[in-house]
Amino acid sequence: MLLQPSSKxxxxxxxxxxxxxxxxxxxxxVYRVLLAQRDHPTANDVFMRVKDGLPNISLAxxxxxxxxxxxxxxxxxxxxxxxxxxxxxNLEEHGHFHDQGTGVIHDVKFKPxxxxxxxxxxxxxAVIQDVEINLRGxxxxx
Amino acid sequence: MLLQPSSKxxxxxxxxxxxxxxxxxxxxxVYRVLLAQRDHPTANDVFMRVKDGLPNISLAxxxxxxxxxxxxxxxxxxxxxxxxxxxxxNLEEHGHFHDQGTGVIHDVKFKPxxxxxxxxxxxxxAVIQDVEINLRGxxxxx
DNA sequence: CCCGATAGCAAGAATTATTCTAAATTCATG
DNA sequence: CATGAATTTAGAATAATTCTTGCTATCGGG
Ligand SMILES: [Mn+2]
Ligand SMILES: [Mn+2]
Ligand SMILES: [Zn+2]
Ligand SMILES: [Zn+2]
Numbered sequence: 551m552l553l554q555p556s557s558k559x560x561x562x563x564x565x566x567x568x569x570x571x572x573x574x575x576x577x578x579x580v581y582r583v584l585l586a587q588r589d590h591p592t593a594n595d596v597f598m599r600v601k602d603g604l605p606n607i608s609l610a611x612x613x614x615x616x617x618x619x620x621x622x623x624x625x626x627x628x629x630x631x632x633x634x635x636x637x638x639x640n641l642e643e644h645g646h647f648h649d650q651g652t653g654v655i656h657d658v659k660f661k662p663x664x665x666x667x668x669x670x671x672x673x674x675x676a677v678i679q680d681v682e683i684n685l686r687g688x689x690x691x692x
Numbered sequence: 693m694l695l696q697p698s699s700k701x702x703x704x705x706x707x708x709x710x711x712x713x714x715x716x717x718x719x720x721x722v723y724r725v726l727l728a729q730r731d732h733p734t735a736n737d738v739f740m741r742v743k744d745g746l747p748n749i750s751l752a753x754x755x756x757x758x759x760x761x762x763x764x765x766x767x768x769x770x771x772x773x774x775x776x777x778x779x780x781x782n783l784e785e786h787g788h789f790h791d792q793g794t795g796v797i798h799d800v801k802f803k804p805x806x807x808x809x810x811x812x813x814x815x816x817x818a819v820i821q822d823v824e825i826n827l828r829g830x831x832x833x834x
Numbered sequence: 835c836c837c838g839a840t841a842g843c844a845a846g847a848a849t850t851a852t853t854c855t856a857a858a859t860t861c862a863t864g
Numbered sequence: 865c866a867t868g869a870a871t872t873t874a875g876a877a878t879a880a881t882t883c884t885t886g887c888t889a890t891c892g893g894g
Contacts, residue, residue, distance in 0.1 A: 714841075714842080718843075748843095749844085750845065751845095752843080752845075752846090753842080753843055753844065756842075774851085774852080
């Protein structure tokens with residue numbers, strides 16, 4: 551899962567053929583930044599962080615990289631209401647809890663052994679490709 | 693719950709004080725259109741439908757009316773990814789299933805007796821104010 | 835009924851996250 | 865090294881939504 555710059559390998563046929571994604575310096579740095587601080591940053595947040603290592607990167611490239619990482623399932627895009635999209639490198643199935651008090655978005659695990667069909671009356675024959683569970687609330691310490 | 697034009701009543705102290713929303717012709721028509729065809733229309737869809745009855749209504753007013761109805765919990769706003777918001781007059785707690793084949797968005801009921809805490813490992817002390825469950829997939833007939 | 839105050843509406847401009855365009859650069863491959 | 869494909873960049877364009885402003889409707893008290 552640790553991806554290397556593609557310059558070191560052939561495009562098709564080695565480790566990252568799994569994802570089929572060419573790992574450029576920009577994509578690598580965007581991905582590294584997402585792993586380093588898992589606070590669900592926006593594209594602009596990522597842009598600012600990535601500029602430390604790649605001062606010439608453009609915002610359009612950050613969007614391109616994020617889109618590529620999402621398309622190849624290395625990163626998930628998280629949308630709350632109509633706010634700017636956020637990005638999450640946690641690949642386990644999980645939901646998100648937005649704490650209105652602090653603004654922090656927490657990952658929320660599913661309880662083990664629970665499946666969607668246990669909880670929802672899905673339409674007959676529905677094949678689910680994507681699940682999005684977003685919660686808003688407050689963290690009230692007892 | 694059936695709201696009347698406010699001209700027939702005082703602003704504070706009668707039936708729609710429950711919601712505190714003054715029912716203008718525009719809000720009434722927007723709400724009526726949502727109840728009449730429960731296909732989760734966008735603001736622009738609502739605009740086009742409402743123009744039959746109110747040819748001079750503006751899109752900004754449709755947005756204002758939808759915002760007012762949502763703020764007073766008569767209508768829910770439904771967001772899939774970054775697509776235009778859709779609007780749903782079903783006030784029961786429910787999720788949404790977007791059928792990629794037809795583009796139709798279906799309401800999805802929760803199974804009776806299930807609560808979020810049964811399914812998710814919520815952060816300690818989390819008080820949930822809003823739940824959003826959005827599914828994407830295909831309706832494959834067996 | 836009349837009046838001043840408040841709320842809502844309409845038209846168009848502004849906002850802003852995101853996407854697109856086009857030219858330059860980088861890269862894989864032979 | 866040459867070639868073509870993929871990627872990056874800067875800036876323009878897009879589009880859903882929000883904002884501004886002037887007007888209209890409605891409210892509630894006298
Ligand atoms: Mn941010
Ligand atoms: Mn539509
Ligand atoms: Zn996450
Ligand atoms: Zn619905």
